[in-house]
Amino acid sequence: ALMSVGFKLSADALRTLSGLSESTVLGTAAPTLAAVRGMTGDHVEHNVYFKDFPANVPDTFEFWMRCVREALEDGKARSGVLAQLRNGVINLLTLPSYGNYRHTYEEMLAAHDELTAAVGDRLTVLHLGGTLEDELSALYLALAGSSTPLGDEHLADLKVLAEHCADGPQPETIPVRENRAVVNEARLKAGSGLLLDTVTDVLRLACALSGGDVSLQEPTRFRGLSRPARRALLAGLDEVVARAPAKIADVLTHREAFKRLGERLHPHEHPQWPYAAEVFAVARGEKKAHSFDSRVEALLGADDVSGAVLLLKSAPGKLFRALDRLLRTARTQEERDAVVAAVEEVAPEVSGRVVLSVREYLHNRSGDTDRKRVFINRAGRAHVTDDARQAVPEQERERLITVLDAETARRLPAPERLLVDPDVLGVALPLSGRATSAGLGVLPRGSVSPVDGELLRFFVYWKQARKVTDYDLSALLLNAEYETVSWLSYTNLRSMDGEHSGDITDAPDGASEFINLRLGAVRGTYIVPQVNIYSGEGFEEAEESFFGFMLREGEQKGRPFEARTVRMKSELRGPGRVALPLAFRRARDGSWHARWLHLYLKGHPAYNRVEGNQVSVATLVRAVVEREQLTVGHLAALMANSGTEVTTWDPESVPDVPVTYIGLERPEGLHPESVVITPENLRDLIPE
Structure with missing residues (x-):
């Protein structure tokens, strides 16, 4: 049963299960099978509009004309279609036979042969875990102590685990602030001490208690908090500022949020915490506080690079993030040497994630004349612009890369x-958990992985929650200069490159679309699959939506969707109206590789189509593909x-x-x- 969906038991797991009773094995099998089927997308029925897909897919124009003829033969639709024909424009969505399945799932299955087994079929091994408590504790320690920010899914997992493991072993350090806020929420509920060393830690905790965004990217509507919670937050603020008065300046970064929090905490009612009251006085502008960043800006505004470097050495992370500007602002070799010397001195105090991020940044900051800057936010939205900045001095760039590599090597484990x-x-190194998405076989943004197979098949599945929703799977084919060669979509169902399974425009019970590509016949260098929202609910609004791809050998038959051939399946849960999960690139030797994108374009509120975003997609793909990742x-x-x-x-x-x-x-x-x-x-x- 497991192997039918591309999984198998390890030898130890099979040996252990073989020694258990039949009822225990069956009790284990049911949830396990359900879990692995959900991982591949096999938990739903994947029907197709064209029953024989990829065989017998019609020419697009002939198909549309057939739908018109069938509508004219339909007594209910005939008059409306004739009226449209008189105006010279036909709305496909008004044709009864367009956009809806014309056969059952069982009828579609009967039209396809069984899948022929192939050496290249995916086979994922399932290993034995430990006891439930051991597994929960290990996962909690790994997530809470992560040195990189977690994605939304893992952050939600941490919230559940932190409450369960509040009284158990704790990580030595919790370096990521969002993780610390989630853990602090659990510690507060359990009556344990809080982990606070900045006023922003307290603000994040308040956001967590209100079900808000602990990353502080989105505003939180603070709830009415219990008296113990209010007292804990005020006491925490008081202790942080009493211990390090300069940290009160951090309030200025999130002044409005602190104002709203103060309305809930009523600090004036608690004179025993005077420093907490000062925090909200700064937020309201009643007390002056000079932020660290403003002091740095004043020095750089006066062209005092040496003074700025001296000040930034007290905040190593900020020094690293300011390197580019410092090197471009420096006017003398002495000032540039001071920047490099400061980096060498404070590098051991900077987190490994920042060290690697700056190393990657400097690697891509060469003196090429035709440079692009790509900005990707935490939600996967991207923007590309020309890089008009002055180049970083090459000698210092190389010196810094050497310093950062040496610091990274010093911290890495040294296994025999x-x-x-x-x-x-x-x-690619996962320097942020938000550079990927949940799913099977999913890799961080910028990763490159080999693609072995003759047939590449994309799939998208969605199920609408409340209103009619139409997602359109498309594939844009680009040449080596990122110019459009062709595309496959509902407007171009068939070409020498491959076939589209047909347009589904309503998904009350779920719907699927597929694109089949023969890699040897593909014209061009790049294949860019995309999911366009034509109408209806967004990716985060739909009840369920995911994308993936399969690889098959040329002679393999089987259904349009076969779990054993799924190489990747990821959830579509980002903002925007156009999803770009990944791109495929043909190398000079003819082999293909996947480059992971995890991007979302804003798109239009409705009627997004591959024809309308060719230039923006090509520009974005070029910027991401040509950027080298660590x-x-x-x-x-x-x-x-x-x-x-x-x-x-x-x-x-x-x-x-x-x-x-x-x-x-x-x-x-x-x-x-x-x-x-x-x-x-x-x-x-x-x-x-």
Whole structure:
């Protein structure tokens, strides 16, 4: 049953289950099968408009004319269609046979042969876990102590786990502020001490207690808080400012939020916490506070680079984030040397995530004349513009890269032996958990992974919640200069490159669309699948929506959707009206690779089509594809240069001693004390 959807049990798991009673095995099987089917998208019925897809897909114009003829033969629709014909324009959505399934799911299945097994079919191994409490505790410690921000899904998981594990083992440090806010909420409810060292930590906690955004990107409507909660927040603010009075200036960054919070906390009623009252006095403008950033701005405005560097050394993270400006502002070699020297001095105090982020930034900050800047926010919305900034001096750029690499290498673990799956070397380091999405086989934005197969098939599924919703799956084909070669969509159902499964315009019970591409016949260098919202609910409003792709051999048959051939399935849950999950690029040797995007375009409120966003999509894809990411391969090279024995993984030669393994999936046969790094815990590679 597992293998029918592309999974299998490890030898240990099979051996353990074999020793259990039949009822226990069945009790384990039911939720396990449901879980893995949901991971691949096999938990729903994927029907297609054209029953024989990818065979017998008609020419688009012929298909539309057929729909018109059928409408003219329909007594109810005939008069309306004739009226449209007299005006010279036909609305496809008014034709009875357009946009709705014309056959049942069972009839579609009967039209397809069974899937022929192939060596390339995906087979994901399921391993034994520990006890429930051990697994919960380990996951909590990993999420709470993560050195990189978590995505929304993992942050929601942390919220549940933090309440369950409030009285259990705790991570030594919680470096990410959003994580700390979630943990503090659980600690407050459990009566434990709070982890606060800035006034912003208190604001984030208040947002968590009100069900708001702990990242502070979106405004929170503060709820009425209980008396114990109000007292805890006021006491926390008082303690932070009493311990470090200069931190009161942080209020200015979120002045309006602090004003609204003060209306809920009533600090004037609690004279025992005078420093907390000062926080809200600063927010209201009744007390002056000079922020750290304003002092830096004053020095740079006066062209005092040396003074700014001296001040920024007291805030190493801010120094790193200001490097580009400092180097461009510096007028003398002495000032540039001072910047590099300051970085060398404070680098050990900067988080590993910031060190790597700045290293990646500097790598892409070369002196090329035709440079683009791409801005991607936390929600996956992107903007591209020309880079008109002065170039960073090349000598200092290279010196800083050397410094940052040395600092990263110093912090990396030094296992005696490191086994690496070659396919993981192109995976981008997850410097933010928001650079990816939930799903199966999903990699961080910017990752590159090989694509092996003759047929590439995209799929999208959506189920509307309240109103008629029409999603359109499309694929844009670009040449090496990012110019449009062709596309497949509901307006172009068939070409020499592939086929579209047909347009579905209403999904009360769920709907699917597919695009089938023969990679050897594809014209162009890039394939960019996209999901356009033509009308109805957004990705975050629909009851369910996800995208994925399958790979098949040329002779494989099977249904339009076969779970065993699914390589990737990700949730569509971002803002905007156009989703760009990933792009595919043909190399000079003819091989194909996927480049992960996880992007959303704003689009139009309705009627988004691939024809209308060709230029914006091509510009965005070019900016992302041509930006080089720091990858697992970069860290593996640093460890190798530091003396670690790095070996390519060979399933035929599994060592019988503990090793550190990095790969796309956990293999069988490793020593039980081995450290295993896969995409699900790739953040563990980022040094603190």
